[in-house]
Amino acid sequence: MEKNHGQFFSATLYHLFLSTVLALMLMMVMVHGHPMNQAGRLMAFWNDVKNPSHGLEVDDQNLNMEAISLIGDDEVVFTDQVGKMEDDLIQGGLPGQPFKSNFSQYAGYVTVDQSKGRTLFYYFVEAFNNPSSKPLLLWLNGGPGCSSLGIGALIEIGPFGVKPDGKTLYSRKHAWNKAANVLFVESPAGVGFSYSNTTSDYDLSGDKRTAQDSYTFLLNWFRRYPQYKDRDFYIAGESYAGFYIPELADTIIKGNKKASPTSMIQLKGIMIGNGIIDIERDRRGRYDYTWSHALISNEAHQGLIEHCITPNDPKCNEVREQIDNEMGDIDLFNIYAPQCLNSSESLNQPKCRRDYDPCEEDYVHSYLNLPQVQEALHANRTKLPYTWEECSEVLTVWKDRPSTMFPIYRRLIASGGFRILLYSGDVDAVVPVSSTRYCIDALNLQVVKAWHPWVDSTGEVAGYKVVYDGLSFATVRGAGHQVPQFKPHRALALLKKFLAGR
């Protein structure tokens, strides 16, 4: 299945990312036919090498955003139709499911703005055993504009993945519902099956709207699932969700202060993988990572530092071209992984299936566009005039984003008793481990437990961990940008430790 590559050059996308795109990296993403995946989206977001000033201008303008509340003055509007969870039950499981699951799956819509007809789609899987004693975990993918159902649930952590035929499912051994009840939301409206009947709504998309709508979603979702209202609640995700998640947590904490006891959300912690934190430090971390992992020359690295950190240096374009020639055609989201060169060929390559199949997103695209699958999921009941995409082609404007999460992290840490885990697959070059370390350093936190290896259930060193006063940081050895996709066993082990507070 081929996707339309031309889109990336369109004027709308130009605006979506508020700036020019990182042409070099984008080319690589396009070459392999996945321009609209989470990876591609984030690539486009990194405007820096080409013109660092662009992003910074926008950032400065939005810097004050952290000071003001992410919640506007509008009160959260509960929808009249709470809906019943029984109506959202996926009867008999998903089409193509390998066995009759004994855990329940639900899917449907929760309206976040009734007057506009704006509604978010969710998929909810209860825990494999004893769901009533397990916490509730919300998973969010990034982009901005990518689907937590297509990527998070079907490629990374859900109970099922899609086989190369695009019609049948396999069961995922290290699914996260082995440890929690897991909720996937396609956010914001315009992503996946989530939509608005007022299409001008899409032009108001941005970080603020996303946090506000996600909060409203949760309040209304808990009314449909009252047995989960008092459950310990966690948020996890990756990539651009490095912004979404702290913003939503901050919104929830503020909302809880105003909320009646019945609409409090029992948020206990957040867990973010290869997430963006601070644009400037993330950028420096990328430059150093690509050099230290021998992807670029000393000269190119020097050039990046001299010309591509401070804004408006025309020489940065030359450096970019040099890097383009030096790095060659690799997957920057896992610098050691194979590429998806032809998804119909990988059908006949059983070796791909054993470990990691770079074409999996193509199978997911086929699966979620099957009418019987949409029907089973209670999705797309309004017959949206476009196909389901891994990353939205409907959203063309992204109004606001801050340049750094530091103020929010300081608030979250100060709020106390709140668990924060930043984890990092250490072979990702896009939001690499070095970026996250520079960001954490800048927060200037006291080390509580020094750098040490952590082991998974096999007894192998799965990565390294350091505990600070306020947050923990863990690496996952050998994992790329989507940690659970590349190292499912280690990712589940990390989740279990996080939930257990270890």
Ligand SMILES: *[C@@H]1O[C@H](CO)[C@@H](O)[C@H](O)[C@H]1NC(C)=O
């Ligand atoms: C959007 O409009 C359709 C058609 O009128 C309607 O069936 C649907 O309920 C509306 N969606 C929301 C969220 O209001």
Ligand SMILES: *[C@@H]1O[C@H](CO)[C@@H](O)[C@H](O)[C@H]1NC(C)=O
């Ligand atoms: C589902 O089956 C597994 C064994 O296949 C069992 O361990 C688990 O407790 C069951 N879960 C529920 C919710 O019954």
Ligand SMILES: *[C@@H]1O[C@H](CO)[C@@H](O)[C@H](O)[C@H]1NC(C)=O
């Ligand atoms: C992909 O591989 C199939 C089967 O080998 C072949 O028929 C098809 O032409 C290839 N497509 C591309 C774009 O190379």
Ligand SMILES: *[C@@H]1O[C@H](CO)[C@@H](O)[C@H](O)[C@H]1NC(C)=O
């Ligand atoms: C929704 O359904 C219509 C009609 O069946 C289909 O053409 C469209 O691709 C679907 N859109 C999404 C987002 O699933």
